[in-house]
Amino acid sequence: MEPSRRGVLGVGLFSVALTVPGWPDVLGRLEAFKTGRATRIGMPEVDMVIDMTAKVSELDDRFGGRHARPMAAASDLSYLTGYMAVDEGLHGLAQRYYVKALELAGAADDHLTYCTTLRGMSVQAIDLGHGSKAMALADAAAAASPAAGPRMRAFLAGQQAHSAALFGDRAVALRHIREAEAEMDRAESRGKPFGSYDPSSLNYHVSQVRHELGDVAGSVEAMEHSDQLRFGVYRRARVRHRATLAERQLRLGHLEAACRTWRTALDEWPMVQSGRADDRMRTMVRLIKPHTGNAHARALYDQARAMLPSAMH
Secondary structure: OOHHHHHHHOOHHHHHHHHOOOHHHHHHHHHHHHHOOOOOOOOHHHHHHHHHHHHHHHHHHHHOHHHHHHHHHHHHHHHHHHHHHHHOOOHHHHHHHHHHHHHHHHHOOOHHHHHHHHHHHHHHHHHOOOHHHHHHHHHHHHHOOOOOOHHHHHHHHHHHHHHHHHHOOHHHHHHHHHHHHHHHHHHHHOOOOOOOOOHHHHHHHHHHHHHHOOOHHHHHHHHHHHHHHOOOOOHHHHHHHHHHHHHHHHHOOOHHHHHHHHHHHHHHHHHOOOHHHHHHHHHHHHHHHHHOOOHHHHHHHHHHHHHOOHHHO
């Protein structure tokens, strides 16, 4: 086998991704990049990532992995761009970037970005309501990281739990959330790095699992705990998750508590440029409108109409 082909197929990462629908086509296109037979997708941004893939492959073939590995930053960029596309609701574009991130991470033997991207694809599948695909992607991410540390294992197990809960597999969801909690305990005993999966994120997953399994009160409790633990810089997550919390408080009949929670989200909403945050504000207006006979609900509704564009009313 020629060195370029061995360099691609010899990476253990790719065997795990065979569980992902459509992956053989992805692998075939990566082979095309290696031999110069790639065709353009047609979007300038994606073309840029394709060109980066070819450069990574060329460096790998000519000089070995040590020289190519720094180019793995391109996979991080592609993953982040895909995540931003999800945030704006551009799911087709997001999937293209995620596929590029997988290709780049595989070419650079970058296990961390590879697993993180699969996990991101699982999150997207959950957003779109595809429980079985979310489970397959989350399981592939976990299987691709056998040497991961406890924080990463918690990160992946939390996603597996949420996916299983959406799919309706209670036993698997609870098993994975227990695993995530145990791994988080181990991770926290080693230190608390900023900017990675943390107890706030774990409690968010606990909330999502409880909600999908029908425990709305438990999901509210866990989401409140998540909010208390969240670092202050995570404004976008705070707006989205507080709005979600308010929706669940309203489901429990706690109208005034929901209005207070919604107001904290609405107050910060102008500082966030996020399609998903916008969606939560639209939902807020729709849900609160029938309750405007209540003074708290009326005040919130009037504030929302004053702050939000007319298209969101």
